[in-house]
Amino acid sequence: MNFVIVKYNAGNIQSVLYALERIGVAATVTDDHEAIKAADKVIFPGVGEASTAMRYLRERKLDLLIRDLRQPVLGICLGMQLMCAYSEENDTTCLGIFNTRVKRFSGALKVPQIGWNNISGLKGALFSGVIENSYVYFVHGYYADLSDHTIATADYTKPYSAGLQRDNFYGVQFHPEKSSFTGEQILKNFLVN
Amino acid sequence: MLTKRIIPCLDIKDGRTVKGVNFENIRDAGDPVELGGLYAAAGADELVFLDITATVEKRKTLSDLVKRISHKINIPFTVGGGISSVEDVHVLLENGADKISVNTSAYKNRGLITQLAKEFGSQCVVLAIDTKMEEDGNWYVYLNGGRVKTTTLCKDWARQGVEMGAGEILLTSMNNDGTKKGFAIDITRQLAIALPVPVIASGGGGSMDHFAQVFSEGKADAALAASIFHFKEIGIPELKQYLFTKDIPIRL
Numbered sequence: 001m002n003f004v005i006v007k008y009n010a011g012n013i014q015s016v017l018y019a020l021e022r023i024g025v026a027a028t029v030t031d032d033h034e035a036i037k038a039a040d041k042v043i044f045p046g047v048g049e050a051s052t053a054m055r056y057l058r059e060r061k062l063d064l065l066i067r068d069l070r071q072p073v074l075g076i077c078l079g080m081q082l083m084c085a086y087s088e089e090n091d092t093t094c095l096g097i098f099n100t101r102v103k104r105f106s107g108a109l110k111v112p113q114i115g116w117n118n119i120s121g122l123k124g125a126l127f128s129g130v131i132e133n134s135y136v137y138f139v140h141g142y143y144a145d146l147s148d149h150t151i152a153t154a155d156y157t158k159p160y161s162a163g164l165q166r167d168n169f170y171g172v173q174f175h176p177e178k179s180s181f182t183g184e185q186i187l188k189n190f191l192v193n
Numbered sequence: 194m195l196t197k198r199i200i201p202c203l204d205i206k207d208g209r210t211v212k213g214v215n216f217e218n219i220r221d222a223g224d225p226v227e228l229g230g231l232y233a234a235a236g237a238d239e240l241v242f243l244d245i246t247a248t249v250e251k252r253k254t255l256s257d258l259v260k261r262i263s264h265k266i267n268i269p270f271t272v273g274g275g276i277s278s279v280e281d282v283h284v285l286l287e288n289g290a291d292k293i294s295v296n297t298s299a300y301k302n303r304g305l306i307t308q309l310a311k312e313f314g315s316q317c318v319v320l321a322i323d324t325k326m327e328e329d330g331n332w333y334v335y336l337n338g339g340r341v342k343t344t345t346l347c348k349d350w351a352r353q354g355v356e357m358g359a360g361e362i363l364l365t366s367m368n369n370d371g372t373k374k375g376f377a378i379d380i381t382r383q384l385a386i387a388l389p390v391p392v393i394a395s396g397g398g399g400s401m402d403h404f405a406q407v408f409s410e411g412k413a414d415a416a417l418a419a420s421i422f423h424f425k426e427i428g429i430p431e432l433k434q435y436l437f438t439k440d441i442p443i444r445l
Contacts, residue, residue, distance in 0.1 A: 114361065
């Protein structure tokens with residue numbers, strides 16, 4: 001199997017690469033179109049700001065490339081948010097893979113949400129072997145609304161999408177690469193199973 | 194529900210874990226990577242590695258260590274100690290650190306936090322503050338590992354730090370650190386209530402009940418301790434089980 005991590009101007013790419021190494025999976029970090037298209041599975045990571053990331057992707061035509069991929073694709077954190085239709089973060093039009101909007105947390109709680117929160121309503125093979133209300137690690141100030149693509153739900157001020165899926169596209173708001181054994185199970189489910 | 198975090202802190206010198214009592218009298222407590230892995234497996238929610246190496250080779254030693262840690266550890270970790278530039282941070286994040294903490298350098302260079310937040314995002318910028326309550330009843334900021342007093346109030350500096358882009362505050366009470374008599378509840382509570390970002394309480398945790406207090410009364414988002422974990426005075430699984438029975442939201 002040939003695994004590719006999409007290289008772009010976002011943080012946590014190394015962390016994802018190291019997490020894959022810990023579960024015995026080698027991956028290539030690249031922004032080369034042909035290499036991404038040829039991969040068996042693609043991870044689209046990301047920690048950063050939406051409009052800057054989208055601009056970078058558009059300049060390199062990675063936006064169109066990602067949208068047209070047919071193999072399994074997993075967006076992580078900002079990667080997942082960029083796969084949604086729109087983000088309130090600097091009024092950014094995103095890739096439009098998931099039919100939901102990304103909004104800023106409002107209300108009395110601290111923003112960003114930093115720490116371990118539980119996920120429920122788990123659907124599909126990505127969460128195979130993961131028990132309801134398992135804890136995973138989140139760091140984010142914006143969230144994706146619930147939609148018919150939601151495959152996992154978390155609650156911070158309100159319920160929101162912790163996981164999304166449409167066809168071959170998967171997204172998780174939390175960081176599986178930092179979510180201990182639960183996160184490793186989810187990565188294995190995506191990559192190996 | 195978002196849970197309260199338990200964070201073991203590993204002080205690092207020349208690649209080894211050490212812990213001072215009141216910032217002095219350092220003892221050796223093992224290999225940081227091995228110890229960090231043990232804590233992660235035991236249920237620690239996050240780790241902090243604080244490098245106190247003062248040699249010129251520091252930068253290389255630390256980036257090598259961070260790389261080893263990130264290959265081994267499956268939970269988030271913060272690296273601090275002598276970080277003073279965008280380039281320092283870039284190297285650490287590149288090697289797999291999730292967050293970095295700044296202390297004296299951020300106080301002396303008021304542009305640093307803003308620069309770091311802009312370049313890497315607030316989520317990875319932790320402002321560490323060493324504070325001490327003086328006889329006038331006020332909490333003041335101390336620099337250089339607690340050796341240099343300032344006239345700045347802790348609550349003012351914390352507020353400024355957050356406005357400049359710090360995403361978390363790591364608050365160490367020098368009055369409490371090393372005493373095992375409990376965390377500084379009042380200043381922790383002041384900051385935790387006033388600030389829109391998480392506050393990590395540090396210094397003084399000696400019993401499981403101290404942790405319960407700093408979460409329930411101090412309103413801390415996370416609690417950090419070192420020697421009580423290193424010397425197995427409190428086990429992380431037992432601590433988390435205890436907090437759970439006290440109705441504190443915790444990840445078991």
